[in-house]
Amino acid sequence: MPLRRRTLIAAGSASAALLVLCTFCNGPIDAASTGCGAAAPAASPPAGGYTRPWAAAAPAEEEPAGLGPEEEGVTGDLNGDGEDDLVVFPVMEDMMDPGEVRLSGAEGEEAVQSLNPVIADSGVVADIDGDGYGDLVANRTGPSVEDSGREPGRLTVFFGGPGGLERGPVGELTLDSPGVPRDSAEGDRFGRVLAAGDVDGDGRDEVAAGVNRPVWEGRLPRGMGDLILLHGGPEGLTGEGAVLLCPESAGAVPFPEKGESDPGLLGPLDYDSSRGLPFMADVDGDGDDELLVKALLDRGRQRTGDPEWGFDLSGGGVAALPSAALPGDG
Numbered sequence: 001m002p003l004r005r006r007t008l009i010a011a012g013s014a015s016a017a018l019l020v021l022c023t024f025c026n027g028p029i030d031a032a033s034t035g036c037g038a039a040a041p042a043a044s045p046p047a048g049g050y051t052r053p054w055a056a057a058a059p060a061e062e063e064p065a066g067l068g069p070e071e072e073g074v075t076g077d078l079n080g081d082g083e084d085d086l087v088v089f090p091v092m093e094d095m096m097d098p099g100e101v102r103l104s105g106a107e108g109e110e111a112v113q114s115l116n117p118v119i120a121d122s123g124v125v126a127d128i129d130g131d132g133y134g135d136l137v138a139n140r141t142g143p144s145v146e147d148s149g150r151e152p153g154r155l156t157v158f159f160g161g162p163g164g165l166e167r168g169p170v171g172e173l174t175l176d177s178p179g180v181p182r183d184s185a186e187g188d189r190f191g192r193v194l195a196a197g198d199v200d201g202d203g204r205d206e207v208a209a210g211v212n213r214p215v216w217e218g219r220l221p222r223g224m225g226d227l228i229l230l231h232g233g234p235e236g237l238t239g240e241g242a243v244l245l246c247p248e249s250a251g252a253v254p255f256p257e258k259g260e261s262d263p264g265l266l267g268p269l270d271y272d273s274s275r276g277l278p279f280m281a282d283v284d285g286d287g288d289d290e291l292l293v294k295a296l297l298d299r300g301r302q303r304t305g306d307p308e309w310g311f312d313l314s315g316g317g318v319a320a321l322p323s324a325a326l327p328g329d330g
Helices: 145-150
Strands: 005-012 017-024 071-076 085-090 100-102 112-114 120-126 135-140 154-161 164-173 194-197 206-210 227-233 236-245 276-281 290-295 308-312
Touching: 071 120, 085 120, 120 194, 135 164, 135 194, 154 236, 164 236, 206 276, 227 290
Parallel strands: 194 276
Antiparallel strands: 005 017, 071 085, 085 100, 100 112, 120 135, 135 154, 154 164, 194 206, 206 227, 227 236, 276 290, 290 308
8 A cells, every 4th residue: 555655845044934734645646547548539520610709608717897806707698688697796805795686778677696505605597497597607606715715516497587587596416417427526626617518419518617636646636627518407417427527638748748747736725627718609510519629827827738639529429620620720
């Protein structure tokens, strides 16, 4: 049996020394044991080439307009009036409160709808049940900022309609739900990053949920760019047919760069998600959306690993998109 290792790392200055105790068990976890590593076949390029509608489809790194200094949010049409509504997630310095929907074009009390009792720190608007109205998929968290990073991720759905949010929250999906790959764990960050689109042409949007990967025994999972594709229906999201998608399957190097010897220096604080930004767009013109991931800067620097990758998920399969379909090609 491998020995348990304890490493003491010292960093100092002229005035003081900082001691950080690093503890981890049994070393690194093989990526294949997490469901990652197998390469997907290459997608066949369309006869007319890839359209690459990045400028129009890729979400901006900036927050939507209309948010306060301690608010985050997403936009989408929940009531079917053709205008984007604003979903707000209040994030205070220490505590988190239930969010709200601010409906465009509405006035008075009807203009604001609370997400109570759900406390969420992120979400995406998608037509989960195929009725033509946007629905809100929200990442449920605990009542504090610390809980947000540590608690296993939970996804729930509010269904939209002519009056905005009309039903929900419905269901609660975790990594322990039937059919969902991997197991719930502290710091799994399941659903902290979300994207949505119709990948199979059935009229219902699928949701891609980010998830941290177990990397070192005894440490919290780390953001490597992994995603789980989820399907929905009239009762919310389901694990039936869920697919784990890793950068390696698209021929990309995950975050952080391979070969990094990480003994878990940040200990229990090392739970931040990767800076990969997923979104969906029809880049081959077949009417179905493809799943693409664009890397963002980490503390002002480009992350190690590949800057982008993507998958064609039409027909129930998984195929890796070539560089011609990705933004780094031009």
